[in-house]
Every structure is written in structure tokens, then in C-alpha cells.
Amino acid sequence: MNLEASMKLEMENKTVNASHSLYSSHDFALVSSKLLIIVTPTYSRPFQSFYLNRLAQTLRNVPHPLLWIVVEMSLQSDETVKILRDTGVMYGHLVGDHNVTSVKDTAIQLREVALYHIERHQLDGIVLFADDDKIYSLGLFDKMVEIKRFGTWPVVVLTEDKKRALFEGPVCKGREIVGWHTHQTRLSRRFQIDMSGFAFNSTILWDPKRWHRPNIDLIRLHDSVRVGFQESKFVEQLVEDESQMEGLSENCSRILVWHLHLEAPQLLYPSGWLFERNLEDLIPLML
Ligand SMILES: *[C@@H]1O[C@H](CO)[C@@H](O)[C@H](O)[C@H]1NC(C)=O
Ligand SMILES: *[C@@H]1O[C@H](CO)[C@@H](O)[C@H](O)[C@H]1NC(C)=O
Ligand SMILES: *[C@@H]1O[C@H](CO)[C@@H](O)[C@H](O)[C@H]1NC(C)=O
Ligand SMILES: *[C@@H]1O[C@H](CO)[C@@H](O)[C@H](O)[C@H]1NC(C)=O
Ligand SMILES: *[C@@H]1O[C@H](CO)[C@@H](O)[C@H](O)[C@H]1NC(C)=O
Secondary structure, X not given: OOHHHHHHHXXXXXXXXXXXXXXXXXXXHOOOOOOEEEEEEEOOOOOHHHHHHHHHHHHHOOOOOEEEEEEEEOOOOHHHHHHHHHHOOOEEEEEEOOOHHHOOOHHHHHHHHHHHHHHHOOOOOEEEEOOOOEEEOHHHXXXXXXXXXXXXXXXXXXXXXXXXXXXXXXXXXXXXXXXXXXXXXXXXXXXXXXXXOEEEEOHHHHOOOOOOOOOOOOOOOOOOOOOOOHHHHHHHHHOOOHHHOEEOOHHHOOOOEEEOOOOOOOOOOOHXXXXXXXXXXXXXXXX
16 A cells, blocks of 8 residues: 555544534535635644634634634633634634644644545635734735635744744745745745745645646645645645746735744643632722
């Protein structure tokens, strides 16, 4: 058995729970304009609730039909369930069946669960991998509906020492891609692209004939691929070269996504973001 075949079988058995899905594919038939499919892997950490709330509030303001697929490892956490219920955004809440400890790159696995879900339900929309810790301009979602096959744009990344802001993504002339911004010159990646720096038509995943894709292998993110190469390896499966890409926004000059690295690993936060009792240091009101 070759590698591709064994991978496919494994995917077949991957279980996904969509117990809180508030949609059925039937609903989409009634909507005439393009569906946006936003895929967000998430896991519990101090800022998770802040990140998810911020992203939910952005998505709530998107005027296009939108499905937010949120994927968590092992179980649906109460905090995430509550945020999703309150968003007013159409969502699916999926769970990966892998144990966190046994998985090399959690986010890759969780995005995979979402891809499998999109294929199985043959969802037709424009897919964006929107990690919860990034900031998205509303303008991005307006531009996304213009994408036919694959659209890309630059992402601004603040270095972890917060000293420099770097560009990653395409250099464009009009909508044509003419080069790539990069700050990691050591990496010889085909495409210098951020995981949240592109979006694509989901039918490429499940309808290879329509896209004249010669091989019918499933399009996958692989956690066996070295960190830093995963985005490029994935994009190489969606397009042959830059000629099949569209630069979003004229000259790709508008900044639409920011990655600021705000993670605060030592921070303690109250469970459910609720204060059960008052803190000790109260200053009495002077009346
Ligand atoms: C998938 O599940 C079926 C039924 O549970 C089982 O017979 C089969 O061996 C599984 N395949 C893999 C690759 O685990
Ligand atoms: C999916 O849901 C079923 C029924 O509620 C449950 O038995 C199963 O454990 C769930 N699987 C995961 C991976 O959460
Ligand atoms: C994950 O691992 C723990 C400890 O080994 C085990 O108790 C639990 O059942 C596992 N969960 C899943 C979903 O496999
Ligand atoms: C995706 O591409 C197919 C084939 O061109 C098209 O029929 C479909 O409407 C497109 N979907 C979106 C959401 O643009
Ligand atoms: C795009 O770049 C060209 C050439 O530099 C310039 O003439 C044009 O005005 C630019 N368009 C926008 C919208 O910035």
C-alpha cells in the first residue's frame, strides 16, 4: 500500500462531531451570494476567550453568508460553546478525535478535521484559515468574495520580541502576483505565504474534475512537513503556479491581516471568565 492510499483510509475513519452545527447544506441553496467558510482551530490557553470573542465580533459584522467552523481537540469546551452560542454567526463546532499529547502540530490536525468536513458535505464556498490569535480587517471578507480559485494577500507579522513588523505574502502588480515578501531567507519555500494569507474555492477539495486536477489525491495539510513549509506545501496542491492566483486588493498594498503575538503564557484567568467573588483590594466608594 502506498502512502497516499493509507492516508486516505485513515481520513475515512476520522470522526468529527458537529453536535452544535446550526446549519444544513440545504440552507445554502437559498442563499444566492457566495458563502465564506472560516476555519478556526482553537485550544485552551489564557487568551483563548479574548481571541474567540474578538474574532466572533469581526465575523458578526461580515455582510456575506458565512459559516464559521471552529475545531477543538478532544472535547467541546464549555467556554467555546458559550462564545459560539452567543455570536449570532452560523457555526459548526467540531472536535478532533486525537489526543493532544500524541499530536505534533495541533493546529494542523484541527484544520484537517475541518477540511474533511468540507469535503464530506461538499460545501461550496471560499475557505479561509483564520487562526484565533490574528486580527482581520472587515475589508478582507469583502475582497474574499471576488476570489474565483485562489486569492492571496500580505500578512503583517510582529516579531516575537515586538521590535519589528514584517511582511509575508505576495507582491502584486494590479491583481497579478509578481513576487513574494519574505523575512525567512533561509527557508527555500515555493510560496512565501502565511496560513491566514490566502483563501480558496472549496470545490477544489472535493471536485478535482471541475478544476482539471490531474491527480485525485486528497488535498491535505501534513504534520510530517517541516514547520515553516506547511503553508507552501498545502498551497502547492491547490495551484500549479502564480498564474492561478489572484492578488487581493489592487497591488496587494492594503494590510488586511495582522499577527501581533500577544500570547501571555503565565497569565492566570478565572474559569469561564467569571468572577465568583470580589477581589481582596477593594477601594470603598466615597459618597
Ligand atoms: C475504519 O473503520 C472500519 C469500521 O469501524 C474498520 O473496519 C476499518 O478497519 C477502519 N480502517 C482504518 C484504516 O482504521
Ligand atoms: C461524538 O459524539 C458522540 C455522541 O454524543 C460521543 O459518543 C463521542 O464520544 C463524540 N466523539 C468525540 C470525539 O467527541
Ligand atoms: C486521551 O488520553 C487519555 C490518557 O491517556 C485517555 O484517558 C483518553 O481516553 C484519551 N482520549 C481520546 C479521545 O483518545
Ligand atoms: C467555486 O468554483 C466553481 C467552479 O468554477 C463554481 O461553480 C463555484 O460557484 C465557486 N464557488 C464559489 C464560492 O465561488
Ligand atoms: C498600483 O501600482 C501602479 C504602478 O505602481 C500604480 O500606477 C497604481 O496607481 C497602483 N494602484 C493602486 C490602487 O494603488
